[in-house]
Amino acid sequence: MQVIMLGSRSHPASKTIEDDLKVLSVGRLRTERSGLSSHILHLQNEIGDLAFNNYRTYADVGRTAELCKEMFSDMSETMSELKDEVPDLVQNIKQFYSESKKGAAELSTLQKATSSSNPLWDLFTLPNMMEKCIRAGYYDAAYSLTNYGAQLEQQNLTKNPVVRMVVDVLNNARHGLLDELFNKFSGPVDLATGIQVVNNIRKIPSISPTQLRVTILQYRDMYLEKQIIAVMSEPNFLQRAIDIYRECMYETMVLYLAVFPENDFQKRFDMITDPRWEQWRPAPQSVLLQQWALRNLNRLFEHIRLTETKKAVDMNDMVSKLMTFAYSFGRMGLDFRDLVINEFDNIFKTYFSCKVEAATMTLTNDAGVIDFVETSVSSSTAPDDDTVPDVSMEINQWDALCVYGNEILSALNDLRQNLSIIQLNWCVKVLQMSFKSVLLWLDRLMNSQHNEVVMKATSLFIKVFVPFMYKNLQACFAYEKCFRNVFRSAVTKESFESHYSLLNDTLFAQCVHRDVFLEAYHSCQEVLPNEDTITRNITNEPIDLKGDGTTAAQAITTGHDEAGY
Incomplete structure (x- = not known):
């Protein structure tokens, strides 16, 4: 009550409460x-509950603080790690942005x-169009397409990879166009074509005039080689080869002189420079053509030299064809008749030398010992005016010497159609x-036991065989027919016989x-045959060695008759 009273004194509202209490009853x-x-x-009770709840809240706050502490620690560590990765992330984001922008631009371009x-769809059709033009022979249109590709490249439109690809195809097709044009020369081609x-090749700027000339001649070589390979297995290969070379070279030279005329006059002195100094004159354009022709002629002669089966009839036919070939080319400035003469002179020389050498080896090595056959020896009949006298029958006693003589006469008979003074x-x-030999x-x-047989063989060889061969040689090269008509009185008959004697002292050295x-040689010189015997065979008839009517080279002579010689 004191508290209330004190309160009533201190607060005015307490009087009301105190007054109310005064009037209340005790109950x-x-x-x-x-x-x-x-x-x-x-x-x-509520305060207790509140205290309990406050304690629980305090406990929860502690746990929460610990969790927050751990969480913030983890966040701090994570942020520390992210701090190093943030620049890369920013760079990647920027790169992604730029690439996205580029991709959007490409997508727009693609659309x-x-x-x-x-x-661009028309541009994509150009490669196929180029191929069709080349294949169909529309070379002017193909060349226009290549020029269009060059224009695209000059206008810097090749920055676009699609345009770059098309331009590359067109530029590469230019080489295909050149190959197609040059392939025309690897086959038969007329002058107009x-x-x-x-003219179509000259439009392409990537080839120089010299390259054009050289390449044309190279493709003509390819055409020539293909034809030669095709006829190489034929029996008349050499005759066909001469015809092929003549036709191909004639076509090539006519075409070359038509498209590359020699109408450029080069002055010997340049008016700008000092005229006291001589200037080199440029070589004419026909030098390439001449070199090409000479190279092919050398190849032709190489085929002739390498061919193993050469007959006298074939050689005569080849000489005739080649001389006609050379004469016709002389009108174009390529007369190679001297070359033909020199080549076939070497061929005939090699042929004659090999045949005589083989006969000599057969006599001296394969024949072995000298074997004489006893036959009735009779004197030779007197010669007529138009025939060579028969050889003495003594030679028939030595079969190996007869074979040797027949081989030499066969070699001489093979040369009869082409003999000359040289x-x-x-x-x-x-x-x-x-x-x-x-x-x-x-x-x-002579050192062997059969010395008498060797002496007889020596006498027979020196006294009979060698003079007979000398007669036959004079039959081929008669003094009246060869030397007197050519040299008149400059070469006498005596000097002719002494100079071309088959046997002299130097052979016994x-x-x-x-x-x-x-x-034996001097005894043979005392009895020389008269002039009629030596120089009678002016009609150039085949020679008979054994006197039985059979020529020394019957097979060769028969071949001549069948061929019309």
Whole structure:
């Protein structure tokens, strides 16, 4: 009550409460007191609950603080790690942005490109169009397409990879166009077509005039080689080869001179420079053509030299064809008749030398010992005016010598259709070397036990065989027919006979029994045949060795008759 009273004194509102209490009864006060007690108890309970809840909240706050501490620690570590990755992330984001922008631009370009109204679709058809033009022979249109590709490249439109690809295809097709044009020269081509093809090639700036000339000649070589390979297995290969070379070279030279005329006059002095100094004159454009022609002629002669089966009839036919070939080319400034003569002179010389050498080897090596056959020896009949006298029948006793003589006469008969004065020197030298080998062989045999047989063979060879071969040589190169008509009185008959004698002292120089050979030689010189015997065969008839009517080279002579010689 004191508290209330104190409160009533201090607060004006407490008088109202105090007044209310004064008028209340004791029971009512007790009731109010019990109610207040229950309220106080209830408040105490609530305060306890509140304290408990506050404690629990405090505990939760502690746990939450620990969790937050751990969380913020993890966040701090994570942020520290992210701090190093942020620049890369920023760079990647920027790159992604730029690439996205580029992709958007490409997508826009692609959308424009896929549009049916885009001119790129026409650009894509150019490679196929180029191929069709080349294949169909529309070379002017193909050349226009290559120029269009060059214009695209000059206008810097090749920055676009699509345009760059098309331009590359067109530029590469230019080489295909050149190959297609040049391939025209690897086959038969007429003059009009050749001129048209050359004019189309000249439009392409990537080839120089010299390259054009050289390449045309190279492709003509390819055409020539293909034809030669095609006829190489034929029996008349050499005759066909001459015809092929003549036709191909004639077409090439006519075409070359038509498309590359020699109308450029080069002054010897340049007016700008000092005229006291001589200037080199440029070589004419026909030098390439001449070199090409000479190279092909050398190839033709190489085929002739390498061919193993050459007959006299074939050689005569080849000489005739090649001389006609050379004469026709002389009108174009390429007369190679001297070259033909020199080449076939070497061929005939090699042929004659090999045949005589083979006969000599057969006599001196394969024949072995000298074997004589006993036959009735009779004197030869007197010669007529138009025939060569028959050889003495003594030679028929030595079969190996007959074979040797027949081989030499066969070699001489093979040369009958092409003999000339310039061939006489090497014919005599070849025969002298052969006779020298036989004499050395006889000289070695004189030391054997059959000395009498060897002496008889030596006498037969020097006194009978060599003079007979000399008659036959004079039948081919008669003094009246060859030398008197050419040299008139400059060469006498005596000097002719002494100079072209098949047997002389020098052939016995290396022989051990030189005196024996010289004795037989001098005895032979005392009885020389008369002039009619030596120089009678002016009609150039085949020679008979054994006197039975059979020529020494019957097979060769028969071949001549069948061929019309």
